[in-house]
Amino acid sequence: MKIAVCLKQVPDTEAEIKWDIPAGALKREGMDSITNPFDEFALEEALLTRENYDGDIVVFSMGPDNAKAVLTNALALTANEVHLLSDPAFAGSDTFATATVLAAAIKKAGDIDVIFCGKQSTDGNTGVVGAELATILGYSQLTYVSKVREIDAASKKIVVERAIEGGVEVVEAKLPAVVSVIKGINEPRLPNLMG
DSSP: EEEEEEOOOOEEETOOOOTTTTTTEETTTTOOEOHHHHHHHHHHHHHHHHHHHHEEEEEEESSSSHHHHHHHHHHTTOOOOEEEOOOOOGTTTOOHHHHHHHHHHHHHHOOOOEEEEESSSSSOOOOOOHHHHHHHHHHEEEEEEEEEEEEETTEEEEEEEEEEEEEEEEEEEEESSEEEOOTTTSOOOOOOOOO
């Protein structure tokens, strides 16, 4: 099984946030950056999936050169392969442009069975990149996932629980799929000393 994860580097919300008011954008220079907290749950779910079903984990991040820190952490957590998608033309991309770039990289990697994403990023809070990615790739779209019950790569199916208002919905879908996970699906681990 080939598992992909989309990670984003975001400003540390514990630090002071500065805005470029005329441009309507964050001033990222000089700000500490971290892995998007929701994406940490996605990476952990990929690690758990590999432990339960075997396979390789390929991590993608779109951002500037300093986003390498996000990928270094993924390698420390034993991701098999990482890719930084960086180009000055990507600066200021909206969600559709971001999903388009990620989709192109994922297509190039080939034969991905499942893609894990966090439900949203803490800097944009749009929560649509995973859904757009699924649409562009033509993959099944599973959002607000609170538990992965089963993945059957041979039968090309996945069964998940989705958090919905007032309860849980069980959904079965075809693989490949994009799975957007919510906070609390798991407990993200820290790299060990070897990592």
